[in-house]
Amino acid sequence: MKKRQALIKRLVIGLTGAAALYAVYYCSQALPVATGYGAKIMGSGIFISGRDQKDLAQKELDFWPLNLATFRVDYQDSSVTCSIAGMASSKAIFRKGLGVTLINGLSETEIRAQKINMVFPVVGNRDTIAWPMGDKIVNTYPDCVDSIAVGNAVARAFNAEESRAGTRDSSRVNLTRALVILYDGQVIAEKYATGYSASTRLTGWSMAKSVVGALMGILVKQKQIKIDEPAPVQQWKDPSDPRHHITIRHLLQQTTGLDFEEVYNKPSHANKMLFVEGDAAAFAAARSFNKAPGEDFRYSSGNTNILSGIMRKELGDSDYHIFPYAHLFYKLGMYNTVIEPDASGTFVGSSFCYATARDWARFGLLYLNNGKSNGEQLLPEDWVKQSVTPSTAAEQGEYGFQWWLNAGAKNNPKNRLYPELPVDMFYADGYEGQNIFVIPSKKLVVVRLGLTRTSHWGENELLKSVMAAIDTDKKQ
Incomplete structure (x- = not known):
């Protein structure tokens, strides 16, 4: 009996010790991710979106362990420090024209000393310049558009906020903050939640991937x-390295075969890359290889940041940071957009791009118009077609060049992500409910920005209602 009790005691002590060691290890991995996330979201929310610290803490950062975090906002040096119980701390700094950067891998002094070329356009009163290059928007509607029905559909998207707001279960939050709908290039609906406006720049999260897709198209052109x-990735230059055979097409289509964990509820590769590492492109490129390129579709923020690193290598630092603005954003009238770099100076093209809802709509319009804007063909003439052609490895026909597709399985188009919506629909899809939907057959671009922690925010219902409100057979 005594031997048995002693054995049980040793077992309990052993298990307790193992649990304690695991807890220490987990905290050492998870807490730096959490504080990095907190500092970055708080920093961009304050210094780019112009939001209030308390509001950000209560909405974006209300979950464990960030609900235990301490935030110190320094408006003198434009920085945010997030710490949790003295066990982990992260700092993010804001720089004009660059947005917010986490201090990882380099010191704050080294990051602030970086010589980065930027371009700031001289823009007049945009309210006097016609949409889409400006913000002068006509108040009339095409005859084929039932404006009342469209307005009702938009109102329902915002009503979801009222029904879910205040819930104790933060995982059920569904807040629409901005909604813009274009028909045939014209704004036919626009609405913002209280505290937000047409000038509020909001995160697109992974919608940034589609921006990188466009930038790669411009480089091709x-x-x-x-x-x-x-x-052209330095880590893969050895022909004996199986990664040497990865092409830019594989990166665009998310079929590289790299072993990269894209989940957000633990210290995954994606979370470490975004919130702990100082060089996202190098971190992603260093991942091991587990499948032949082109064989397997595996969505990865790492692939997009490798593309961003390639863009920097090909352009050189003198042109790289100017390139998205001079060759894409300003050509579209996107003057309220910022794409943020990591500590190394490489744009975090997978995730860190802030823009107004109107600017996101302008970007969607570029793709609706087959890569042309203001009379200029910005993308190769076949780039949009290539971008919305499913990769053969995407079994549901769900992915092209950094855009999600609704094409469906090759031999069964009904097997698609949105069976009730058109097969020609494609969309940019960002974390927590950021979307640009483009439906060429309906001449529609729909932008929704918000905070949704459920699988869907009601996009299927909204898009169906908007399409039903447009009588394409009616003379325009």
């Missing part, structure tokens, strides 16, 4: 890259 040759 300028003949600076070829997408079917081995990707």
Whole structure:
């Protein structure tokens, strides 16, 4: 009996010790991710979106362990420090024209000393310049649009906020903050939640991937890259390395075969890359290889940041930071957009882009118009077609060049992500309910920005209602 009790005691002590060690290990991995996330979201929310610290803490950062965090906002040096119980701390700094950058890998002094070329356009009164290059928007509607029905559909999208707000279960939050609908290039609906406006820049999260897809298209048009040759990545230059055979097309289509964990509820590769590492592109490129390129579709923020690193290598630092603005954003009238770099100076193209709802709509309009804006063909003439052609590895026909698709399975189009919506629909999809939907057959672009922690925010119902409100057979 005594031997048995002693054995049980040793077992309990052993299990307790193992649990304690695991807890220490988990905290050492998870807490730096949490504080990095907290500092970055708080920093961008305050210094880019112009939001209130308390509001951000109560909405974006209300979950464990960030509900235990301490935030120190320094308006003198434009920084945010997030710490949790003295066990982990992260700092993020704001720089004009660059947005917010986490201090990882380099010191704050080194990051602030970086010489980065930027371009700031001289823009007049945009309210006097016609949409889409400006913000002068006509108040009339095409005859084929039932404006009342569209307005009702928009109102329902915002009513979800009223029904879910205040719930004790933060995982059920569904807040629409901005909604813009274009028909045939014209704004036919626009609405903002209290505290937000047409000038509020909001995160797109993974909608940034579609922006990187466009930038790669521009590089192709300028003949600076070829997408079917081995990707020019330093870590893969050895021909004996199986990663040497990964092409830019594989990166665009998310079929690289790299072992990259894309989940957000633990210290995954994605979370470490975004919130702990100082060089996202290098971290992603260092991942091991587990499948042949082109064989398997696996969505990965790492692939997009590798593309961002390639763009920097091909352009050089003198042009790299100017490039998205001079060759894409300002050409579209996107003057309220910022894409943020990591500590190394490389844009975090997978996730860190802030823009107004109107600017996101302008970007969607570029793709509706087959890569043309203001009379200029910005993208190769076949780039949009390539972008919305499913990868053969995407079994549901769900992914192209950094855009999600609704094409459906090759031999069964009904097997698609949104069976009730058109097969030609494609969309940018960001964490917590950020979306740009483009439906060419209906001449529609729909932008929704918000905070949704459920699987869907009601996009299927909204899009169906908007399509029903447009009588395409009616003379315009």
